[in-house]
Amino acid sequence: MSDLEYRKKVYSSLATINTNKGESYYRKLLSKCQKRIDKLKKRPAFNNENYMQTLGEEGYNRRDFIKWVSATTAALMLPGSFEPLVAQTIEVINRVPVIWVNFQDCAGNSEALLRADAPTVDELILDIISLEFHELLMAPSGDAAETQLEDAMREFKGDYLLFVEGSIPLAENGVYGTIGASGETYVDHLKRVAADAAAIVAVGTCATFGGVPAAAPNPTGATGVMSIIKDKPIINIPACPANPANMLGVILMYAMSGEIPELDALKRPLFAFGRRIHDACERRVHFDAGNFVEAWGDEGAKLGYCLYKMGCKGPVTFNNCPTTKFNKGASWPVAAGHGCIGCSEPGFFDKFQRFEAPTPYNKSNNPAADPISDIPFISTVGLI
Amino acid sequence: MATVHKVIDPITRIEGHLRIEAVIDEGTNEIVDAYCSSTMFRGIETILKGRDPRDCGLIAMRICGVCTVTHYQRSIEAVEHAFNVQIPKNARIMRNLIQGALFMHDHLVHYYHLHSLDWVDIISALDANPAESLKEAQKWADVAGVSPWNSDEKVFADMQNKLKNFVNKGRYGIFGNGYWGNASYKLTPAQNLLAITHYFQALEIQKDLGQMIAIVGGKDPHPQSLVVGGITSIRDIQDPARMKMFKDLAIKVRGFVKGAYLTDMYMLASAYADEMKAGVGAGVKNFMVHGGFPLEDGNITEVKKLFVGGVVYDGDVTRVEEFNPEMVTEDVTHAWYDSNNLEKPYDGTTIPKYTGFKEKIDNVAYLDTDNKYSWIKAPLYNDTRVEVGPLARMVVGYAKNDNRIKGYVDNFLSRAKMELKDLYSSAGRTIARAIESEIVSDVITDWVDELSANISSSDTATWSSFSFDTLSKNAQGYGIEEAPRGTLGHWIKIENGVVTNYQTVVPSTWNAGPRDYKGRMGAYEKSLIGLKVSNIDEPLEILRTIHSFDPCIACAVHIVDTKGKDLGSFKINHNNNR
Numbered sequence: 037m038s039d040l041e042y043r044k045k046v047y048s049s050l051a052t053i054n055t056n057k058g059e060s061y062y063r064k065l066l067s068k069c070q071k072r073i074d075k076l077k078k079r080p081a082f083n084n085e086n087y088m089q090t091l092g093e094e095g096y097n098r099r100d101f102i103k104w105v106s107a108t109t110a111a112l113m114l115p116g117s118f119e120p121l122v123a124q125t126i127e128v129i130n131r132v133p134v135i136w137v138n139f140q141d142c143a144g145n146s147e148a149l150l151r152a153d154a155p156t157v158d159e160l161i162l163d164i165i166s167l168e169f170h171e172l173l174m175a176p177s178g179d180a181a182e183t184q185l186e187d188a189m190r191e192f193k194g195d196y197l198l199f200v201e202g203s204i205p206l207a208e209n210g211v212y213g214t215i216g217a218s219g220e221t222y223v224d225h226l227k228r229v230a231a232d233a234a235a236i237v238a239v240g241t242c243a244t245f246g247g248v249p250a251a252a253p254n255p256t257g258a259t260g261v262m263s264i265i266k267d268k269p270i271i272n273i274p275a276c277p278a279n280p281a282n283m284l285g286v287i288l289m290y291a292m293s294g295e296i297p298e299l300d301a302l303k304r305p306l307f308a309f310g311r312r313i314h315d316a317c318e319r320r321v322h323f324d325a326g327n328f329v330e331a332w333g334d335e336g337a338k339l340g341y342c343l344y345k346m347g348c349k350g351p352v353t354f355n356n357c358p359t360t361k362f363n364k365g366a367s368w369p370v371a372a373g374h375g376c377i378g379c380s381e382p383g384f385f386d387k388f389q390r391f392e393a394p395t396p397y398n399k400s401n402n403p404a405a406d407p408i409s410d411i412p413f414i415s416t417v418g419l420i
Numbered sequence: 421m422a423t424v425h426k427v428i429d430p431i432t433r434i435e436g437h438l439r440i441e442a443v444i445d446e447g448t449n450e451i452v453d454a455y456c457s458s459t460m461f462r463g464i465e466t467i468l469k470g471r472d473p474r475d476c477g478l479i480a481m482r483i484c485g486v487c488t489v490t491h492y493q494r495s496i497e498a499v500e501h502a503f504n505v506q507i508p509k510n511a512r513i514m515r516n517l518i519q520g521a522l523f524m525h526d527h528l529v530h531y532y533h534l535h536s537l538d539w540v541d542i543i544s545a546l547d548a549n550p551a552e553s554l555k556e557a558q559k560w561a562d563v564a565g566v567s568p569w570n571s572d573e574k575v576f577a578d579m580q581n582k583l584k585n586f587v588n589k590g591r592y593g594i595f596g597n598g599y600w601g602n603a604s605y606k607l608t609p610a611q612n613l614l615a616i617t618h619y620f621q622a623l624e625i626q627k628d629l630g631q632m633i634a635i636v637g638g639k640d641p642h643p644q645s646l647v648v649g650g651i652t653s654i655r656d657i658q659d660p661a662r663m664k665m666f667k668d669l670a671i672k673v674r675g676f677v678k679g680a681y682l683t684d685m686y687m688l689a690s691a692y693a694d695e696m697k698a699g700v701g702a703g704v705k706n707f708m709v710h711g712g713f714p715l716e717d718g719n720i721t722e723v724k725k726l727f728v729g730g731v732v733y734d735g736d737v738t739r740v741e742e743f744n745p746e747m748v749t750e751d752v753t754h755a756w757y758d759s760n761n762l763e764k765p766y767d768g769t770t771i772p773k774y775t776g777f778k779e780k781i782d783n784v785a786y787l788d789t790d791n792k793y794s795w796i797k798a799p800l801y802n803d804t805r806v807e808v809g810p811l812a813r814m815v816v817g818y819a820k821n822d823n824r825i826k827g828y829v830d831n832f833l834s835r836a837k838m839e840l841k842d843l844y845s846s847a848g849r850t851i852a853r854a855i856e857s858e859i860v861s862d863v864i865t866d867w868v869d870e871l872s873a874n875i876s877s878s879d880t881a882t883w884s885s886f887s888f889d890t891l892s893k894n895a896q897g898y899g900i901e902e903a904p905r906g907t908l909g910h911w912i913k914i915e916n917g918v919v920t921n922y923q924t925v926v927p928s929t930w931n932a933g934p935r936d937y938k939g940r941m942g943a944y945e946k947s948l949i950g951l952k953v954s955n956i957d958e959p960l961e962i963l964r965t966i967h968s969f970d971p972c973i974a975c976a977v978h979i980v981d982t983k984g985k986d987l988g989s990f991k992i993n994h995n996n997n998r
Binding site: 133138139140141142143144145146147148150151166167168170171172173174175176177178179180181183184187205208211212213214215216217218219222247248249251252253254255256258276277331332333337338340362363364366367368369370371372373374377385389390391392 | 426427428429430431432433434435436437459460461462463464466467470471472474475478479482483484485486488529533534537542591593594595596597598599623626627630631633634635636637638639640641642643644645647649650651652653654655656658774776777780783784785880881882883885957958959963
């Protein structure tokens, strides 16, 4: 078998994802969501503003709104019959309180949240969820910030979504990260804030799988949320940083159904992580035709050929970058001529290192095949 | 003298994790002592060891998600320096475009979203008459000699309605529990409404800047188009429509920088003129710049740059020295690392030695300030504590008589009726950042034109090839440049194709470091001494001063081992009270 034939054989079959679960499934889900929204509407509102009016003030007309609803419904892999529900959800979503905490992070996911864009109405919705605590953006510091956190945890006990950004260091009893006047370690802080959360959303590869700090030799014993918190629903939105559209998708799904979206074995929502980069890649046609970039800046690079030989990890990486893109749809790494580095996969800095070398196909490079217990939270992958 | 020892942790609206402890005189409300500590550690430099040098940029970038691409580029430059690779003209300009957009992004987000709530009382804006806000907008635009970003009263009225609706929710979200009504908020309600309108509009503008970075970088934060030897986004720069999109966005951003950001600075300079004249928040007044943004092709360490390098002591611009990397040493007397000597970066050691807090009283933990109390080291230049960042760049450029920098600074000072020394203050530091943004906003479109002209002349080279196997046998190099917050350096040593040592010395390390071996304070700590707080229970003035440096703390904390010690065997000292 030639090299090309081999690659085609192992990388060409689409990852399977069930996009149609049958009419009765959707009928049940629809009725459940409707009940949930009716319940939310009856809850004492702490926001009296009329959402459509707000949209009007901001210059969004009804047509834009409907277009956005259609796009979101499709992104969540729901049939068109859910569109009215998605629209209603947006009207009540501002009653979902969110607490966002930062640990061993670089603020990249918070920055990504600031860039929430495509379409523009997204960030407006993020504006009007109740963002109760967010260290990067909140006005108060010190005592006043801690008071704000306590207050939100009490007021929305059992109801709030907890977003976690950054890994949690466990080595040496957690001394590598402390917060607050009392010098509480991150691990203790996480446990305390998680206790009364409805669900936890781990954003970015650090909070999900340990990310950069957990890369070998993992000097601080960094790990992700799910290896610490075992008794709460956890949704992982990895990638470095996570795409803000996926953050919103999770919030919307939770608001609409009262449940977390359907997840894969790594707790990633299937609506975003159900397919490989490779399956939806704009350069896929060149892979199939055997047209490859052979060196940076060569003729193939100018023609937009496939980046597999330059180390692209698209064939072993599950994410929706090719369709969702970044920064108002301006681009994504493969469009910018650089291969995917697999940043939404566990242990990617170790597994995929030598990013510019082609990825051999074997089990250790195929994270989708990893059972959850094998994830190297405390990195065990030695350097070559 | 009765004093109170205040702990402020977490310091919010910064990148990273920072704690400030301030000792305040209860009679005068003056800060008599201050300590700055970082409370988070990751060890990224350790992680970089043993890896392919071509991977380092992608990992080093993750040091920080705010100044993200600046670490990416420094790391790649360090490898290029080690391999003696000179990148093509297209790659140089394109990197400047990304960095230029990053500078403006960083500065805008810093001022509006991380800093402005220290100056702007959002609740006061509810009492404003929107017509008065329009007058204010016109007034400060006239001072600046530009058109205001908003010239319609309705914009301010709509903003105020939106705020009123928000406040009526009963939950203030990220604005909850702020220090609203504090006596040191000096802007009028109409001015507050003007400023907070810009806060929300800047949210949109910063997305445009993110989009500019993505056009040539693939995405933002954490772009992905730089490689050792050049860039990968050849298709983007060859497409005139993409370049036009970049330029159109840049022109829009320039309009905001001049019509909103700068005019807000004139307003601030007027409201806080007394504090600027009194040098409130001045700090160490020694300024250091390496130099940044190569304007010519050739050896990056020698070519002409947008920001000139140099060192100014005690704010005296009549004397300026050239920057000499040999003068840099690091001190860990008060940092959680084990070493007894002043060490030069290349020969430095870093062995973590966490000694914990000194004591815990009523559930408040206090730093052991007589001994070690931070994960940040104390770097010294010529055995002196220095400040880096936009103020340093403006002051050094001024001292060096750089026409461009001097022109922009003098323009601001004359219109604001200020002197250069008035910039040695918290407000001045914030203003210097805006002046710098204006400079970048003006030159960046010239760079787009230069790139387009070069592409039109059929130079489409974006990458310089090199023989990795030969060059990576034994090499070392550095990439030192200016990041948004100041001088940033990455040092790398390579043997047999892998990294044997990696080190970064970053801007916030210079500014946020703890006491040194002589007990001298770093820029953050020094800037707090003598500061008067209006209300001992509200650390507003402390936040304002610390934020004026734009702390980037994840960057500042790092671990260095350039001697190839086995960092897998960290020893943590448990002789402490924890």
